[in-house]
Amino acid sequence: MPQEIGLLTDLQTLSRFVIGTRAGSGISELKELNNIHGELLISNLHLVKNVEEAAKANLTGKRFIQRMDLLWRSSLEVGPKSHGTYVQHEVLARLRPHTNLKELSINGYGASAFPTWIGDAAFSNLVTLRISSCKCESLPPLGGLPHLRNLYISRMDHVKSVDCSFCGTDLIRFPSLEKLHFENMPNLQAWHGDDDNCSMPSLRELVFKDCVDLRQLRHNLTSLTKQTIEGSPLFIGLRKFESLKHLEVKVESEWIWDSWPCLASLFSLKLSCLPTRKMPSGLSRIHTSIQHLEISHFYQLLSLPDDCLPRGLTYFSISHCPHICGLPTGIQLLKALEDLNIQDCKNITYLPELENLTSLVRLEISGCQSLSVLPSLPTTLQFLSINDCPKLSQNCKDERNPDRVKITRIFSVWIDKQHVVSSSFESHNI
Incomplete structure (x- = not known):
């Protein structure tokens, strides 16, 4: 990045900001750049060692940004000793964006928990959220985001199960969520849902891809119409989803045949890579x-x-x-x-x-x-x-x-x- 880019206070387009170690290349250079429009990707956040420097970036004041990507070097590669997990947590806590934001991506975050602003219902304009390669052992409560439609969670190696803490405590949880993807989650074994309190009334598409240890899906998703399960050989079978119309299964296992009676409402079925010798x-x-x-x-x-x-x-x-x-x-x-x-x-x-x-x-x-x-x-x-x-x-x-x-x-x-x-x-x- 050019040094002292923060002096360009009328700048309206800055799609990527790469944090450096030289003077004039830190994240605080973003402090006065409040006219940036569109999208902003901030990378090398692992280099931010001063929590107050993160606060000076003043992301809350950037009301014209519609999409934001926050990138650390992958925590799966760096490990906790390279940068204190406490510092990473406090840095992300101070990188709260403006509530006008429509898309947010968090990649490589290394702390064990997310700050409370992740999932805050005040982000009423947020439509798409991506969380990837983070070291947290559980997912943040996201069910209170009123207009979240697309949620993509991937490479969360420490997450072993999902329960209704993921849905939050609001009366109606995930009221607008339509697409939910879990991908490359090698240790995820189960999703234990609460059918009464976390119905996900708008969910249409559910994808589990390369979740190799996935075994159970215990959640009654009454609005679900499309489901994909790829690379989960230990899965014990599907429960009956009354609205399910489209199913895609790509797995080296034959559990689908035990689930066959539960799939009576299907319109479209794609089966791939099964070890079946005779159907x-x-x-x-x-x-x-x-x-x-x-x-x-x-x-x-x-x-x-x-x-x-x-x-x-x-x-x-x-x-x-x-x-x-x-x-x-x-x-x-x-x-x-x-x-x-x-x-x-x-x-x-x-x-x-x-x-x-x-x-x-x-x-x-x-x-x-x-x-x-x-x-x-x-x-x-x-x-x-x-x-x-x-x-x-x-x-x-x-x-x-x-x-x-x-x-x-x-x-x-x-x-x-x-x-x-x-x-x-x-x-x-x-």
């Missing part, structure tokens, strides 16, 4: 509401039972399942299916006949090197794409092959990224 039978009878289903990276999957696909599917995708040999004949019962995608299933040798799928308009097949024959196709099909399927591609281009006839009436056909004109099989590159 359970009878799944189609439970989940008639599912319309969008994606199965990917099931590296041990050998087969799909005939009755595993929900009858109401409009979209079905299966990809990166190298050992599966074919699709179930039950797919012929999916009268509502509009879009079918088969990708990187190198051992698939056959597909069931599809001519009775009277809603199918789009079919994409790629990376299926063992597949050589197209099934019968419905007259409704409008788009066909075949890529990296050398046997099948050759047959579809051969005028003497029956597969050529199957695609002549399709409006748009693409083979190996070339658009094939069905009448004469003229082609051109994309």
Whole structure:
């Protein structure tokens, strides 16, 4: 940073302030810069050794700043001895911003607890809060922030559980919160919620990503419509969320099958990386509401039972399942299916006949090197794409092959990224 930047009292744009060790480069240079608009990132806060110097920064007086990022060097790397945790706490206590703030990010803070202004209901304009790589053992009470809509918590290695102290003590807690993400929390094991006093009435999206020790989610979230769980192999299963419509599970574990009866209201389901060898039978009878289903990276999957696909599917995708040999004949019962995608299933040798799928308009097949024959196709099909399927591609281009006839009436056909004109099989590159 330029030395003595604090003399530029009319400065309106300062997106980043890097604290240095030279004279004229400390955080107190911000004292008179009260006309800064927009966003301000303050880095190297671990260099602030004088609490009063932090107070001189006068962040409370900067009413035009809408987004603020406060960055210490990661406490996970530095450790408590490099800079006293008490000092860090007192520094952050004096870096309270103006209540006009809409977005706040705190990264690398090394003390064991947050100052009381974090979560103060006076921050009525705060919409987005990010807390990352901090050394605290518990989360601050944030439920009193009246207009907080997006909350992202990541790399909090010392947090082992979340309970309702996180929700605060207000009568209505997290009244506006819509998105809540927990990511890269290696020691987080459980969220013990209070269904009566902390309902999170507006929460729509909940994400747990790379929380490898997560086991339990005990909270009734009545408004939840979308949930993602990625990288939590020890999780014991989902509870029933009446409003849940979209679920994504990416985990090397099979707990999802035990949770299957709790997911009756789903519209969309994405499953990835499960070690399943054979999907359970009878799944189609439970989940008639599912319309969008994606199965990917099931590296041990050998087969799909005939009755595993929900009858109401409009979209079905299966990809990166190298050992599966074919699709179930039950797919012929999916009268509502509009879009079918088969990708990187190198051992698939056959597909069931599809001519009775009277809603199918789009079919994409790629990376299926063992597949050589197209099934019968419905007259409704409008788009066909075949890529990296050398046997099948050759047959579809051969005028003497029956597969050529199957695609002549399709409006748009693409083979190996070339658009094939069905009448004469003229082609051109994309």
